[in-house]
Amino acid sequence: MSTRLNLIPTPQYVEVKEQGIELAESSGIRIVTGAKPDRKIELAARMLQADFDRRAPRLKGGIRLEETAGKGGVSIVLVEEAEAAAQGFPLDMLDREALQRSHGQGYVLKTINAQTLCILGSPQGILYGAMTLLQVVQESDGALKIPGVSIRDYPHFEFRCAADWLSNGEGNRCSMDRGQGWDGFEALCKHKIDQCLKYKI
Numbered sequence: 001m002s003t004r005l006n007l008i009p010t011p012q013y014v015e016v017k018e019q020g021i022e023l024a025e026s027s028g029i030r031i032v033t034g035a036k037p038d039r040k041i042e043l044a045a046r047m048l049q050a051d052f053d054r055r056a057p058r059l060k061g062g063i064r065l066e067e068t069a070g071k072g073g074v075s076i077v078l079v080e081e082a083e084a085a086a087q088g089f090p091l092d093m094l095d096r097e098a099l100q101r102s103h104g105q106g107y108v109l110k111t112i113n114a115q116t117l118c119i120l121g122s123p124q125g126i127l128y129g130a131m132t133l134l135q136v137v138q139e140s141d142g143a144l145k146i147p148g149v150s151i152r153d154y155p156h157f158e159f160r161c162a163a164d165w166l167s168n169g170e171g172n173r174c175s176m177d178r179g180q181g182w183d184g185f186e187a188l189c190k191h192k193i194d195q196c197l198k199y200k201i
Contacts, residue, residue: 005147007135008199012098017148019114021074023052024143028073029063034083038123041078044130047194048076051134056144069116076133077118078126089118098152099125105200106154109133117146128153131198160201 005014023029029052031045045065053060069075079087081099091099091108099106099121107121107129119129132153138145180188 005136005149007132011132011151011153013094013150013152015150017111017150019111019148021111021114021117021146021148022143023056023059023063023074023137023146025058025062029059030066030069030073030075031063032066032069032075032077034079035067037078038080040123040127041080044078044119044127048130048133052137052144055137055139056142058142059144073115075116077116078130079118079120080123080126081121084118084120089120091120095120095152098154102154103158105158106152107132109136109149109151109153111146111148111150125154127197128200131200134198155200 005016007014031048033041033045037045049063049065052063069077077087077089079089081091084091089110089112095108098108102121102125104122105124105128107119107125109117109119109129109132111117117133119126119133121129129151132151133146136146136149136151138147
C-alpha cells in the first residue's frame with residue numbers, strides 16, 4: 001500500500017506511521033458516535049459509511065453506526081475534545097494547542113493501532129476530520145486500507161471560500177442552469193455543497 005498522501009487542503013501536520021488499518025469483509029467495522037452525538041458528528045458518521053459502501057461494495061451492510069466501541073473488529077471513533085481523555089484517547093500538548101487555535105474547526109486524526117482510529121475535536125472539527133479521512137482511505141483488492149497516520153489540522157482563517165458558485169451565488173445571485181428540472185437542480189446543488197464540505201470550503 002502506498003503511503004503517499006495528497007490531501008487538499010494540506011493539513012498543518014501529517015505524520016505517516018507504519019501500522020495501518022484494513023477494512024475488510026471479515027472484520028466488523030463500527031463508526032462510533034457516542035450516546036447523544038451532535039448533528040454534525042452524525043453527519044460525519046453517515047458520510048463515512050456511505051463513502052465506504054460506495055468504494056467497497058463488498059463491505060455494504062457490514063459497516064455499523066454504534067454508540068460505543070465494542071471488542072473485536074475495527075472502530076472509527078468520533079470523540080468530542082471534552083470527552084477524549086474519559087474515552088481513553090488523551091490529547092498531548094501539541095494536539096490541545098492545535099484545537100485551541102482552530103476557530104472551533106480543528107481536529108486530530110490518529111490511528112491508535114490496527115483496530116482503532118479516532119477523530120477528536122469540536123463537532124465541526126470532527127466533521128472536517130472525517131472529510132480528511134475520506135481522502136486518506138485507499139482502495140486495495142475490494143477492501144479499504146487506512147495508512148497509519150497522525151494528523152493535526154486547523155484553518156488559518158475562520159471563514160474559507162473559493163472562487164466557485166457558492167461565493168458567486170452569495171454575491172451575484174445564483175445563476176446555475178435549471179434546465180434539468182427542479183429535482184435535478186436540487187440534486188446538483190446538494191452535490192456541490194457536499195463537494196465543498198469535502199474540501200472544507
